[in-house]
Amino acid sequence: MPTGAADRDAVPDRRCVLCGGAALALAMLSPAARAEDDNPARSARPQAGDLLAFFEGDHAGKVIKPDDLKAGGPPVIAWPMEPKSKVLRDGSRFNQVLLVRFDPAALGDEDKPHAAGGIVGFSAICTHAQCTVAGWVADKQVFQCPCHQSRYDPKNGARVVFGPAPRALPALPLKLDGGSLMVAGPFIGRIGMARPGMG
Amino acid sequence: MGVIGKGVKFAFAASLLGGVFTAPAIAAEVTNYAPVTKQRLENPEPGNWLLYRRTYDGHGFSPLKQINTTNIKNLVPVWTFSTGVIEGHEAPPMVNNGVMFVATPYGQVLALNAKTGDPIWRYKHQLPEDLFQLHPTSRGVALWQDKLFLAATDDHLIAIDAKTGKELWNTKVQDYQKGQYMTLEPLVVNGKVMVGGSGGEFGVRGYVAAFDADTGKELWRTYTVPAPGQPGSETWSGDAWKTGGGSVWITGTYDPKRNIAYWGVGNAAPWPGDQHPGDNLFTSSVIALDPDTGKMVGYHQYHQNDSWDWDEIDSPMLINMSYNGGQPFDALVHPGRDGYLWVLKQMDEGQIGFVYGKPFVGQNAFKSIDAKTGRPTVDPEHKPTTGKDVSFCPSLWGGKDWPAASYSSETQLLYIPANNNMCETLKGKKETLVVGQLWLGADADNAKLLPHDNHIGELQAWDLKTGKQAWMHPFPKSQLFASVLSTAGDLVFVGGTNDRMFHAFDAKTGKLLWEQKTNSGIMGMPVAYEVDGTEYIAIQSGWGVDAQRIQDMLAKTDLKLDPDVPQGGVVWVFAVKHE
Numbered sequence: 001m002p003t004g005a006a007d008r009d010a011v012p013d014r015r016c017v018l019c020g021g022a023a024l025a026l027a028m029l030s031p032a033a034r035a036e037d038d039n040p041a042r043s044a045r046p047q048a049g050d051l052l053a054f055f056e057g058d059h060a061g062k063v064i065k066p067d068d069l070k071a072g073g074p075p076v077i078a079w080p081m082e083p084k085s086k087v088l089r090d091g092s093r094f095n096q097v098l099l100v101r102f103d104p105a106a107l108g109d110e111d112k113p114h115a116a117g118g119i120v121g122f123s124a125i126c127t128h129a130q131c132t133v134a135g136w137v138a139d140k141q142v143f144q145c146p147c148h149q150s151r152y153d154p155k156n157g158a159r160v161v162f163g164p165a166p167r168a169l170p171a172l173p174l175k176l177d178g179g180s181l182m183v184a185g186p187f188i189g190r191i192g193m194a195r196p197g198m199g
Numbered sequence: 200m201g202v203i204g205k206g207v208k209f210a211f212a213a214s215l216l217g218g219v220f221t222a223p224a225i226a227a228e229v230t231n232y233a234p235v236t237k238q239r240l241e242n243p244e245p246g247n248w249l250l251y252r253r254t255y256d257g258h259g260f261s262p263l264k265q266i267n268t269t270n271i272k273n274l275v276p277v278w279t280f281s282t283g284v285i286e287g288h289e290a291p292p293m294v295n296n297g298v299m300f301v302a303t304p305y306g307q308v309l310a311l312n313a314k315t316g317d318p319i320w321r322y323k324h325q326l327p328e329d330l331f332q333l334h335p336t337s338r339g340v341a342l343w344q345d346k347l348f349l350a351a352t353d354d355h356l357i358a359i360d361a362k363t364g365k366e367l368w369n370t371k372v373q374d375y376q377k378g379q380y381m382t383l384e385p386l387v388v389n390g391k392v393m394v395g396g397s398g399g400e401f402g403v404r405g406y407v408a409a410f411d412a413d414t415g416k417e418l419w420r421t422y423t424v425p426a427p428g429q430p431g432s433e434t435w436s437g438d439a440w441k442t443g444g445g446s447v448w449i450t451g452t453y454d455p456k457r458n459i460a461y462w463g464v465g466n467a468a469p470w471p472g473d474q475h476p477g478d479n480l481f482t483s484s485v486i487a488l489d490p491d492t493g494k495m496v497g498y499h500q501y502h503q504n505d506s507w508d509w510d511e512i513d514s515p516m517l518i519n520m521s522y523n524g525g526q527p528f529d530a531l532v533h534p535g536r537d538g539y540l541w542v543l544k545q546m547d548e549g550q551i552g553f554v555y556g557k558p559f560v561g562q563n564a565f566k567s568i569d570a571k572t573g574r575p576t577v578d579p580e581h582k583p584t585t586g587k588d589v590s591f592c593p594s595l596w597g598g599k600d601w602p603a604a605s606y607s608s609e610t611q612l613l614y615i616p617a618n619n620n621m622c623e624t625l626k627g628k629k630e631t632l633v634v635g636q637l638w639l640g641a642d643a644d645n646a647k648l649l650p651h652d653n654h655i656g657e658l659q660a661w662d663l664k665t666g667k668q669a670w671m672h673p674f675p676k677s678q679l680f681a682s683v684l685s686t687a688g689d690l691v692f693v694g695g696t697n698d699r700m701f702h703a704f705d706a707k708t709g710k711l712l713w714e715q716k717t718n719s720g721i722m723g724m725p726v727a728y729e730v731d732g733t734e735y736i737a738i739q740s741g742w743g744v745d746a747q748r749i750q751d752m753l754a755k756t757d758l759k760l761d762p763d764v765p766q767g768g769v770v771w772v773f774a775v776k777h778e
Binding site for chain 1: 328329330331332333335376631633635636637639643644748751
């Protein structure tokens, strides 16, 4: 079937899965990390034991400590970091993580099993059109996607509370190990849209 | 007319089971394909639709007249085809000697038998899984020789074999992970495939680039925002040029006589002008490029220091006209997003002169227009700025967004798909640019549309010779967000309303003559074509993108529109039923 998909696979430098995530964050990486451009760890999804590092700002690429997160928000966007090599998993936007901290008592039942010290983690990729969910509505304590205004409630499993998004943001289980914030397991659920074009 | 039919060769035999026909995998090919040449693009046959607006001058006019004001009442659907995807289906169905090529959202191209609707092949570009979808659409494939060219949303330009649907080359234009993407139909001039980049909302620096049609090799790239030291750089401050916007996302028009391509350029980024002081050349402008070299030979900036998100992206139509009884001249005509109908004058060396600018919708941002230069004097009370709620008319979607107007050489009227009576409030805010993330510089979440009449959408007809409106048809409780087709049958076709209708009007009087409710809302571009002596009208129905964004915002106003306009793409083809 001449869809072109097979032909495309034969041509290199197409998918660009290893060609870098956010350029700003990349620019902040250590020379050692930049030397890892071809490291498949960069595109691998977050795994148990991964650290989490700032995606943007003055501390981009630096490991996030629990105290870096202010209770009640705002959230920060993070890249998972392979703990031994310190390689950021920045090879795919699908690895961007939203972290936000609350009073543990304020978390709903859906969040409690995956939270660590009141910190919850979710995919930062909107389930509607895959924009980065970079907005925060402070008075309602909900995430907001800037592209189509979908809102997600992080205290209740990041379920959709407004807008066209069809489902919640996948949760990323977290743990505290000796005071360090770490990933406890893979994303729960599919990241991004169900299937391009199909809702 | 050598086409398909007998010329269709199925690569896989369809299986016949107990007399039940199992639909074949779409895997046939076109034989006797008519290569698209320079001569054909400059003088296209009446029955084909080979360019974005059929002709290089951008008129969106068909000389076919079998379907006319007398028999339009008998216009009926003759076939439909589901594209299988949702979101905004904006592309014109391109037709070359009985073969239709349809681009859809999510990087798909369909080749269909234009007479029967039977599929010939289907191309699916494999988009990266982590691609964002701010504008999931395609505005069409371009045709040249025996190839098609698709500008995909992952910022790859792809050449496809028109006969087989196989990919021939694939060139990365820029990096989608930095917010760069493409949605436009490329413009091909003499073997050079020109494209522009979207991403003004992500702080990109806009450009037009040309690629070799045979190899995909980049030939030149001209940025719409000058670097320090380049002409126009004095209109920028500091490093603002690096993220200055000026995206290019609608197909250019082309004048073969002067060998000049005209491109509309988007707004400056981020939205509020106080965050990028200066005139900000060449944003919100038309630029004239030599297609051989990319050299900019002229420009006209419609308005300076854009603050309203008014991309002046729609390329000007090339119309030979006179004004107020004067001598005929070669005009560049642009019904602007800023709500003004701009008439400019082509000069032989590429320079662009000003003739007139007149508001075609309620507009309160310009106090006046300089009669000599066309430069607006802006009312600061209605110019969005950082930290302050400002109201302005028309809204950020403008008097007319990207959907194309049409000019009929028969009626000598210009048909504008306008949105009137819709103002907006917006507050600018400082935001740090994070590469690959939306960067508007404004609190879009709390922006409000302010409709102040029962109707917003207007199909307007303008007499360019007098600069006056000839007729107007209002659409109650709906925006009008779709491109217009006019034909020599004295008809004007347009979808664009939230009631899913496809409408046909008398081109001379504006009388509504015919309507058809379709599966979804229409934001596509109608075309007319002919196969075996029969005239057809084709349109994609598939609502989404900014038509839906307006719908969502109008749902929060006193108009209380239902935000749920059904989605899902279908190609519709109509012909007159003989009595």
